[in-house]
Amino acid sequence: xxxxxxxxxxxxxxxxxxxxxxxxxxxxxxxxxxxxxxxxxxxxxxxxxxxxxxxxxxxxxxxxxxxxxxxxxxxxxxxxxxxxxxxxxxxxxxxxxxxxxxxxxxxxxxxxxxxxxxxxxxxxxxxxxxxxxxxxxxxxxxxxxxxxxxxxxxxxxxxxxxxxxxxxxxxxxxxxxxxxxxxxxxxxxxxxxxxxxxxx
Numbered sequence: 234x235x236x237x238x239x240x241x242x243x244x245x246x247x248x249x250x251x252x253x254x255x256x257x258x259x260x261x262x263x264x265x266x267x268x269x270x271x272x273x274x275x276x277x278x279x280x281x282x283x284x285x286x287x288x289x290x291x292x293x294x295x296x297x298x299x300x301x302x303x304x305x306x307x308x309x310x311x312x313x314x315x316x317x318x319x320x321x322x323x324x325x326x327x328x329x330x331x332x333x334x335x336x337x338x339x340x341x342x343x344x345x346x347x348x349x350x351x352x353x354x355x356x357x358x359x360x361x362x363x364x365x366x367x368x369x370x371x372x373x374x375x376x377x378x379x380x381x382x383x384x385x386x387x388x389x390x391x392x393x394x395x396x397x398x399x400x401x402x403x404x405x406x407x408x409x410x411x412x413x414x415x416x417x418x419x420x421x422x423x424x425x426x427x428x429x430x431x432x433x
Contacts, residue, residue, distance in 0.1 A: 234259040234269070238280045242325040247332045252276065281329050284322045291315055301362025302416045305355065305381055306408045312385055313404040316392065327393060352378040359415075368415050377415065 237259035241250040252273050256265060270276035291314055296307035315323050330344050355378035362368035384407055392398045 234261060234276070235280050235283050238276060239284075239321050239325045242277075242280070242328055243321050247277070247328065250277070277329060281326060284319075284326045287319065287322065288315060288326075296358075300358050301365075301367050302411055304358040304361075305411050305415075308355070308381075309385070309404050309408050309411070312389070313400060316389070316400055323389065324393060327389060348382065351382050354378075355381050362415075367417055369417075372415065381411070 234255060238250060238255045241255055241258060245254075250273075252267060255276065270279055288311075292308060292311045295311040295314070296304045299307050330347070334344055352375070356374035359368060359372060359374035359377050363370070363372060363374070388398075388400070388403050388407065391403075392400060
């Protein structure tokens with residue numbers, strides 16, 4: 234049912250993704266969808282949680298055992314992998330995020346908490362690099378995390394409004410910029426794993 238919801242979200246948006254149509258596409262009745270998820274908001278929340286789990290798994294795959302610049306570059310690779318392998322899920326996730334910040338939206342999420350968690354994770358990678366003298370001593374973890382997350386989200390946003398965006402080149406350039414701005418000879422080292430969950 235969640236796959237049907239993702240497909241319908243991409244095709245018709247949040248307003249057009251009704252419980253009745255989601256149930257029909259999944260081969261179930263609206264009654265079963267309501268019984269299982271309680272409401273449309275409940276189903277959409279479950280969809281977003283499912284996509285977020287996949288993202289966390291992909292992120293962990295690319296960042297496990299890394300910190301600092303290498304962890305950030307691993308996160309860039311993770312995002313590119315998600316866009317290549319699960320584009321509909323990425324589109325649905327961002328659509329739900331964007332809709333949920335509308336003050337009048339019936340479907341709401343604590344999007345700020347999601348992004349706060351992401352920034353904390355990146356800041357922790359930078360702090361680990363600082364502890365190993367693997368990044369400039371005056372590096373500001375919070376500021377680096379803000380800029381990094383903004384760049385990552387910006388790439389996806391540009392792709393959402395124009396699928397002809399050169400995703401490969403954009404992600405490669407972002408990694409090159411990260412290494413140029415924050416890299417040192419010691420960033421090839423590896424440390425503890427840091428991939429925290431996103432709580433919705």
